[in-house]
Amino acid sequence: MNNLITFSLILAGMLLLLLRKGTKRQRRANRRLATTLLLFGLASGGYTYTQQHTSLLGTPPQSSSVSNSVPATDGTSRQPVTQLTQLNYNNTAEITVNNNEPGFTKAELASDKGPWTTFSNLDSLNRAGTANALLNQAIMPTAKREPLTWNPTGWHNKKVHGEWLYNRSHLIGFQLSGENNNPKNLMTGTRQLNSPLMQAHEDDMAHYLKQSRQHFIRYEVTPIFRGDELLPRGVAMRAQSIGDNTIHFNVYIFNVQPGVTLNYADGTSQLN
Structure with a gap:
């Protein structure tokens, strides 16, 4: 040519x-x-x-919050955790994983046994691991949430410009499961990670579940740690509504806060 x-x-x-x-x-x-x-x-x-x-x-991102994709490591539903661990924040707080495909297997999407939640045991460093759930209106809480008392690893909180730097971030959100002061379900997340980013997905799922008692969502959340660090580098979230694509995402959210440099080894921080 x-x-x-x-x-x-x-x-x-x-x-x-x-x-x-x-x-x-x-x-x-x-x-x-x-x-x-x-x-x-x-x-x-x-x-x-x-x-x-x-x-x-390449193809332009569909929104400002999505700018990159991490390919799946194989054909199964396993998250590419090793790849996510090595990612560094590059001014985009949330990216898609596996082209935004949740990748659950047919068996993982079964809803015949009703809703459930499962949590990983804390590891040798007391860190939370992957949490899984089949969400349904039946396990959504009806009582008001009580204050949290458990301090997850990396908890060195302080106020930045009048607001707390860290939140005790639920892996499976309280509004979705009623799980609250459960050490296996809590990680140290920045204010930005917890709300608005994680909460935006949780609000979408809660809205969907409230529409019908027949609605189910398969959901998995994994805090991503690098080596023996106590503060997660980010959190991987994937979800699929059963029987339709109303809820359908696979994302990774970086555990960062604008204007603050975080020490992931122990959770301490400095203002930029």
Whole structure:
């Protein structure tokens, strides 16, 4: 393609040099041919540039909160935790994972046994692990939430510009499950991570569940730690409503706060 473009432009240039020679009819013919070749060369060049430019940039994100995708490591529903652990924050607080496909297996989406929640045991460093649930209106709380007293790992809280830096972030949100002061369900999350980012997804799910007692959502949340660090680098969340795609996402939210540098080893922090 590039050789054809070059040849067209050279030939057009030669014809332009001949515009002053020959009969009037020949000059008109040369002018028309030169114009055609120039337009062809410019159009082809622009097409080639556009192709190359698009292939470098990729498909634009659908929203400002989604700018990247982490490929799945295999064909199963297992999260690419190793890849997520190595990610560094790059000015985008939330990204999609596996092209936003939750990736649950057919067995994982079964709802015949009714709603449930399961939590990983705390590890040797007292850190929370993956939490799973099949959500339904039946396990949503009816009583008001009581204050939390458990301090998750990395809990070195302080006020930044008049607001607390950290929240005790539920893996499976209280409004979805009624789980509250459960150490296996709590991690240290920045104010930004907990609300608005995690809460935005939780509110969407709560709204869906409230529409019908027949609505179910398969949900999984994993705090992502790097090595022996006590403060999570982020949280992976994926969800799929059963029988439809009303709720359908797979995202990773970085545990960061604008204007603050976090020490993930122990959860201490400094203002930028």
